[in-house]
């Protein structure tokens with residue numbers, strides 16, 4: 001089939017001939033196109049424009065951009081006025097081929113649908129046998145009857161004429177009568193011969209038909225029985241009955257579909273007529289109103305089976321069309337997910353309509369950073385997070401707001417965070433601080449890059465957030481000094497890098513009766529404060545939770561997390577907790593996302609830049625360890641710039657070390673985020689608890705410390721008294737360094753002796769003080 005189809009409807013007045021277009025209208029775009037009013041806030045019908053990253057950040061081009069380039073061949077000679085460029089592209093041809101295949105399939109399906117039986121297949125098979133028998137019997141009988149009748153008549157006539165000739169005595173008349181009698185006899189003989197021939201003919205034809213109608217099936221059944229036994233008998237009988245049922249089918253005569261109804265999901269092309277009907281059926285416009293096409297429906301080469309058009313609505317706002325998107329989609333034979341309606345321009349009536357016959361989120365898309373070994377500028381270019389229905393990849397920046405990822409278990413929250421981490425690792429300026437509330441090992445491989453990594457430790461988080469709040473104030477002071485309200489890219493280094501605080505499974509920390517219950521209120525408050533002003537000074541939060549409940553994510557906290565991604569949730573109420581009160585009523589309901597493997601990562605995303613849009617997160621295959629090379633690249637890039645944990649002065653972890661005696665940089669000592677403090681006070685407490693008397697003497701303390709710390713071991717030729725004095729001094733110095741006020745006191749032992757030592761209560765009080773409780 002030629003690529004060049006003639007425009008079936010160059011004139012906007014008459015109804016377009018929908019049948020004439022097989023796979024997409026080839027139209028004079030220039031003739032139809034009117035200038036589209038530029039708009040600041042809407043990207044219009046144009047394919048999305050991406051930020052072009054500069055030299056210090058790498059992004060692979062979106063497939064959309066590639067396609068746009070591939071169809072951007074200029075028509076230098078101007079000799080293709082009626083053909084849009086895309087029809088000449090591979091994508092255009094493929095789309096057309098697909099549409100034709102789909103239509104052929106649909107035609108077959110419809111034909112089959114008409115063959116349905118209403119009285120059971122056995123009846124249908126019996127009808128088939130009867131029909132086969134009728135066919136075998138044939139219509140030859142009627143010829144034989146006629147020939148027989150003719151023969152009878154001719155014989156009777158010949159007999160009469162012979163009798164008349166016999167009894168005619170006048171010589172002239174007798175000769176005439178004999179002549180007639182002879183002719184009648186010849187006719188009678190011929191008629192009898194014809195009758196015999198017809199009978200012979202019928203016997204021959206019937207024998208042949210018998211062979212086909214009965215002989216073949218019987219032979220098939222017998223052959224199958226002999227060669228394959230009883231199984232062959234059953235199978236061949238089944239086949240014969242199926243053929244008989246097919247012969248006995250009784251097609252529905254009444255029309256079960258309306259030829260006027262066209263459906264994008266069936267592969268029909270989007271046409272002006274289809275849209276006009278759909279808008280009327282959805283009651284967006286009334287029966288006497290008409291749509292005006294600014295650009296006619298054309299294929300969107302970026303997405304399979306997708307179309308777009310720009311329409312001027314008659315005395316109706318785009319908002320009204322958006323409100324009736326469900327009905328509109330249904331009238332086009334697709335789901336609302338497959339439709340995107342955007343206002344173009346500022347008069348409120350120009351609509352950019354995009355619709356796709358297939359589910360645009362049925363396929364996955366890989367994160368474009370996979371395989372990259374260059375830096376990413378997350379402040380300016382953002383991080384690739386998700387793709388929308390038009391195939392555009394959204395890249396929120398780390399310069400404006402904090403994030404919330406929420407969804408039921410296995411809905412894809414982790415993938416959202418993985419996309420964020422993938423880009424953050426490749427930006428050495430980002431100090432990633434990860435608090436894993438689930439406590440599993442999934443983030444351990446990231447540890448070498450993480451400025452802070454702590455697993456399931458609410459007490460540590462609350463202390464950290466206090467320190468971070470101070471850090472936020474320090475940064476704010478710098479901005480105040482410079483007379484700025486918000487950090488800019490040049491200031492990032494001066495401020496101390498971009499702080500990205502990731503908390504996976506927030507409920508561990510903010511649930512009142514969870515493991516962090518004691519700190520829940522303070523953590524929520526600190527998070528809300530940091531989310532409110534942090535982004536302005538380069539501190540960004542990314543929180544993830546499986547329990548989107550008002551207790552876990554309070555409305556105040558949610559209000560300050562400006563970018564929120566609601567994956568599939570369990571209830572409309574949970575969806576509202578993420579997206580905002582009343583959003584379900586406006587049609588944004590994450591609980592309607594199907595609970596299926598193919599919908600993992602699907603979500604409603606709301607940010608100040610995008611509004612509420614439907615997306616699916618980009619995919620990073622954990623099973624094949626796709627993230628691991630990115631971690632290695634992250635380590636290499638950071639090492640080169642002195643940005644690995646331990647290579648630079650980190651005021652946050654330094655403060656945490658001073659407060660708690662242990663650092664969680666790169667996951668702490670074991671690199672697994674198991675940040676357990678092992679100070680001398682802990683040793684004292686363990687020793688006292690081991691002693692089991694509620695107190696411990698100096699001598700016992702010295703003996704215990706010598707076991708756990710070589711510095712306390714008694715030296716060769718050191719007298720016991722000297723050793724005890726040395727241990728006492730060393731211990732005092734360590735306690736002073738920790739800021740712990742714990743001096744030995746005189747104890748009373750059960751045997752009446754009064755050695756120096758510590759009560760367990762006094763040590764516990766020192767531990768509590770150290771923990772800041």
Ligand SMILES: Nc1ncnc2c1ncn2[C@@H]1O[C@H](COP(=O)(O)OP(=O)(O)OP(=O)(O)O)[C@@H](O)[C@H]1O
Nearest residue numbers: 364409410411412413414415600601616617618619
């Ligand atoms: N955008 C996506 N495309 C394809 N598959 C995805 C996508 N997002 C998630 N998945 C798959 O869904 C599964 C669950 O994802 P993930 O672990 O991110 O969910 P989760 O909500 O964090 O689960 P959990 O609550 O158990 O931690 C994984 O196997 C993942 O590969």
